Amino acid sequence: MPSALPDGEPVPDDGALPAYALAGAADRPLGFYLHVPYCATRCGYCDFNTYTATELRGTGGALASRDNYAGILVEEIRLARKVLGDDPREVRTVFVGGGTPTLLAADDLVRMLRAIRDEFGLAADAEVTTEANPESVDPAYLAALREGGFNRISFGMQSARQHVLRILDRTHTPGRPEACVAEARAAGFEHINLDLIYGTPGESDDDWRASLDAALGAGPDHVSAYALIVEEGTRLARRIRRGEIPATDDDVHADRYLIAEETLSAAGFSWYEVSNWAASEAGRCLHNELYWRGADWWGAGPGAHSHVGGVRWWNVKHPGAYAAALAAGRSPGAGRELLTEEDRRVERIMLELRLREGVPLDVLRPKGLEASRRALSDGLLEQEPYAAGRAVLTLRGRLLADAVVRDLVD
Numbered sequence: 001m002p003s004a005l006p007d008g009e010p011v012p013d014d015g016a017l018p019a020y021a022l023a024g025a026a027d028r029p030l031g032f033y034l035h036v037p038y039c040a041t042r043c044g045y046c047d048f049n050t051y052t053a054t055e056l057r058g059t060g061g062a063l064a065s066r067d068n069y070a071g072i073l074v075e076e077i078r079l080a081r082k083v084l085g086d087d088p089r090e091v092r093t094v095f096v097g098g099g100t101p102t103l104l105a106a107d108d109l110v111r112m113l114r115a116i117r118d119e120f121g122l123a124a125d126a127e128v129t130t131e132a133n134p135e136s137v138d139p140a141y142l143a144a145l146r147e148g149g150f151n152r153i154s155f156g157m158q159s160a161r162q163h164v165l166r167i168l169d170r171t172h173t174p175g176r177p178e179a180c181v182a183e184a185r186a187a188g189f190e191h192i193n194l195d196l197i198y199g200t201p202g203e204s205d206d207d208w209r210a211s212l213d214a215a216l217g218a219g220p221d222h223v224s225a226y227a228l229i230v231e232e233g234t235r236l237a238r239r240i241r242r243g244e245i246p247a248t249d250d251d252v253h254a255d256r257y258l259i260a261e262e263t264l265s266a267a268g269f270s271w272y273e274v275s276n277w278a279a280s281e282a283g284r285c286l287h288n289e290l291y292w293r294g295a296d297w298w299g300a301g302p303g304a305h306s307h308v309g310g311v312r313w314w315n316v317k318h319p320g321a322y323a324a325a326l327a328a329g330r331s332p333g334a335g336r337e338l339l340t341e342e343d344r345r346v347e348r349i350m351l352e353l354r355l356r357e358g359v360p361l362d363v364l365r366p367k368g369l370e371a372s373r374r375a376l377s378d379g380l381l382e383q384e385p386y387a388a389g390r391a392v393l394t395l396r397g398r399l400l401a402d403a404v405v406r407d408l409v410d
Contacts, residue, residue, distance in 0.1 A: 035301025
């Protein structure tokens with residue numbers, strides 16, 4: 001089942017934020033994340049806050065069934081308008097994730113987007129993305145999304161090899177994600193991402209190269225490639241623990257990352273975040289950059305996390321509890337953190353160091369600055385940006401990013 005929410009102080013029933021959280025808001029971009037918690041089946045590696053119909057049966061999930069979910073989520077968007085008061089910002093990015101958002105009718109996704117437009121307004125160049133499973137869309141569905149205002153789509157491809165998809169419990173067939181890219185292009189989508197996973201038990205280097213080649217051959221302008229993380233409590237973790245399938249070690253993950261960098265770079269893609277490559281500046285995911293740069297976003301939906309002006313909060317996880325809170329006129333928030341300046345400094349280093357632009361050296365403390373000099377001499381940071389006052393990871397540094405971050409935050 002999905003992982004537990006963190007501890008935190010209670011969220012006020014009306015969702016009110018401290019006054020300081022809204023100070024200077026006009027100078028920060030605002031995004032929305034909309035969480036759709038439904039999946040047709042549960043993938044063996046997934047610990048996200050998602051639910052199948054069987055898991056919701058008899059648990060109050062009917063309060064937020066797929067059929068009425070859009071209307072419930074719209075109520076949280078209206079709550080956001082009340083909480084943010086006279087905040088003048090138009091919304092810069094919208095990202096619908098899950099779960100499988102495209103299990104909802106296209107009209108439902110458009111309805112949620114329309115509520116954001118009605119309550120806040122959308123910037124003229126707003127990026128509007130939805131995730132989609134390849135088996136859950138067709139040309140008519142994609143055309144309805146595009147007509148309704150979506151201009152970016154992210155397909156969960158994961159692998160081009162059937163035996164790898166089987167280990168991951170993915171239900172689409174090889175070749176379907178590539179067909180989806182063509183259908184999305186025909187529907188008018190300008191920006192398309194394919195998500196890939198490397199390091200699945202039983203995957204070979206050749207399997208991984210085949211997945212990269214298939215993804216590139218489909219013609220997206222963005223590719224995300226993530227190392228498989230085996231989360232406790234998942235079916236995949238249980239299978240590995242029982243010895244049914246082997247675990248993949250860190251050296252294999254590193255080799256696969258190097259293959260990805262070589263293959264994607266040769267195809268004209270550039271990394272802009274450790275796990276993300278784009279064919280152009282316009283192809284970068286602006287919504288994720290809000291996260292990485294510590295901007296403001298409102299996360300609507302069960303278990304969704306939000307951040308505004310140094311206040312971070314998260315919603316109750318279960319769809320039934322989420323729907324009940326909104327029906328009672330209460331915030332669905334389960335808890336929140338009031339971040340200190342030091343919290344925000346540390347998070348800035350942790351997140352911005354993953355970006356191609358890196359992090360300014362002047363946010364480092366003396367011990368962190370000393371560690372950055374060691375990282376530079378060890379070939380983990382690039383020389384030229386360092387001389388200009390920024391810590392930027394080299395390719396080797398990207399392989400050891402977590403260790404570099406741990407040293408620099410001191």
